Amino acid sequence: MSTNGIAAAVKRALAGVVNPVTGKDVVAGGQVADLEVDEAGRTRFAFALRKGDPGALVRKARAAAEGVDGVSGVKVSVQLPQTATAESGAEMPSGAAAAPRRGRGAPAGTVPGQPHQAGLQPGSVPAPTPRPGILSGVARIVAVSSGKGGVGKSMVATNVAAHAAARGLATGLLDADIYGPNIPVMFGEERRPSVTGAKGSEMIVPLEAHGVRLMSLGFLLEREQPAIMRGPLIAGILKQFMEQVSWGRLDLMVVDMPPGTGDAQLSLVQTVELDGALMVSTPQKVATGDVRRGVKMFERVNTRVLGIVENMCGFRIPGSGEIVDLFGRGGGEDLANELSVPFLGRIPLDLAVREAGDAGTPTVISAPASPAGRSLAEIADRILESLERLPPRT
Ligand SMILES: Nc1ncnc2c1ncn2[C@@H]1O[C@H](COP(=O)(O)OP(=O)(O)O)[C@@H](O)[C@H]1O
Numbered sequence: 001m002s003t004n005g006i007a008a009a010v011k012r013a014l015a016g017v018v019n020p021v022t023g024k025d026v027v028a029g030g031q032v033a034d035l036e037v038d039e040a041g042r043t044r045f046a047f048a049l050r051k052g053d054p055g056a057l058v059r060k061a062r063a064a065a066e067g068v069d070g071v072s073g074v075k076v077s078v079q080l081p082q083t084a085t086a087e088s089g090a091e092m093p094s095g096a097a098a099a100p101r102r103g104r105g106a107p108a109g110t111v112p113g114q115p116h117q118a119g120l121q122p123g124s125v126p127a128p129t130p131r132p133g134i135l136s137g138v139a140r141i142v143a144v145s146s147g148k149g150g151v152g153k154s155m156v157a158t159n160v161a162a163h164a165a166a167r168g169l170a171t172g173l174l175d176a177d178i179y180g181p182n183i184p185v186m187f188g189e190e191r192r193p194s195v196t197g198a199k200g201s202e203m204i205v206p207l208e209a210h211g212v213r214l215m216s217l218g219f220l221l222e223r224e225q226p227a228i229m230r231g232p233l234i235a236g237i238l239k240q241f242m243e244q245v246s247w248g249r250l251d252l253m254v255v256d257m258p259p260g261t262g263d264a265q266l267s268l269v270q271t272v273e274l275d276g277a278l279m280v281s282t283p284q285k286v287a288t289g290d291v292r293r294g295v296k297m298f299e300r301v302n303t304r305v306l307g308i309v310e311n312m313c314g315f316r317i318p319g320s321g322e323i324v325d326l327f328g329r330g331g332g333e334d335l336a337n338e339l340s341v342p343f344l345g346r347i348p349l350d351l352a353v354r355e356a357g358d359a360g361t362p363t364v365i366s367a368p369a370s371p372a373g374r375s376l377a378e379i380a381d382r383i384l385e386s387l388e389r390l391p392p393r394t
């Protein structure tokens with residue numbers, strides 16, 4: 001079939017996807033724009049997600065396109081609703097959702113066939129200022145941190161990254177927890193990354209799972225081998241993961257930090273300009289002391305704190321429906337108020353999270369309707385929105 005024929009078939013398939021909010025199909029409703037199919041069958045289009053639309057609508061549209069004969073892959077650039085215009089019911093202005101095409105000046109690391117979207121919301125924000133030096137192809141970098149281990153940092157980093165990727169953003173996840181790298185398990189990835197490039201200038205190719213480009217020391221270590229490292233080594237490894245991994249162009253890179261407020265955090269902010277840090281806390285008041293220190297540390301080094309997430313709140317007793325606040329409640333929110341940083345939401349203790357971790361699929365993908373899946377998606381959207389509002393880097 002010709003590329004035009006395939007494009008027409010994709011459009012017909014998309015016209016079969018009905019928006020439950022409006023009752024119209026997504027083509028008639030003006031939510032699809034800039035449909036393109038290349039010779040290899042690679043298909044892309046812009047999708048305007050409106051306020052109130054379920055996130056699953058994008059997945060349905062993508063699945064419809066993927067089901068068309070001749071389509072080899074589908075890339076959707078999602079336009080998130082804009083708080084200012086969504087209320088007025090603004091239709092997507094024609095062409096506004098066009099992802100800026102990769103053209104002049106695309107850096108060497110650009111991944112072929114992966115058109116880069118400048119900024120997090122194509123067409124609505126000015127192209128971000130190129131990052132000087134290291135990770136220059138990455139629009140936004142966010143670190144996920146906490147005072148101590150076991151609070152759900154990796155779980156939050158995993159789900160924020162997977163949600164951003166499902167929203168159509170080119171997303172990377174750097175596992176900087178070299179003491180306990182558990183991103184490979186959470187993404188169900190066991191392969192070893194490959195290496196490309198000429199001798200002397202080799203680059204590690206990140207693995208890709210659930211649409212997220214991944215790099216972790218866990219991919220390079222033998223299984224169960226303990227990572228015994230000291231401060232100066234951490235800086236070296238982090239730098240290598242940024243300079244010698246072919247991340248390509250990314251809209252968002254999430255960095256999963258080791259626990260604490262030590263060497264790794266300082267190395268990271270010294271190595272690369274972060275757009276913000278996210279703190280994960282459990283709800284107990286006693287646990288917030290570490291988080292407070294973490295927030296203060298980031299502020300001291302002029303890194304914006306995007307907000308605090310409270311994890312492991314409330315457990316619904318199976319059968320009875322009764323909710324028990326196993327670890328107390330409200331510690332993260334109180335701390336956010338005390339420190340005047342945004343409170344981004346709370347995630348309940350949820351079996352779906354543990355099952356997702358064991359199965360190697362992020363909860364926002366494996367159990368989007370579960371209590372934790374829903375709050376994780378909301379929190380991730382809040383983070384994406386706050387990144388969109390940031391001024392361009394200077
Ligand atoms: N809200 C939750 N409900 C159920 N299990 C959770 C939740 N948050 C985290 N977990 C589980 O707790 C463990 C620790 O989480 P993890 O993200 O590895 O913590 P950290 O990276 O902060 O050390 C993991 O097994 C994870 O699946």
Ligand SMILES: [Mg+2]
Binds near residue numbers: 177
């Ligand atoms: Mg972790």
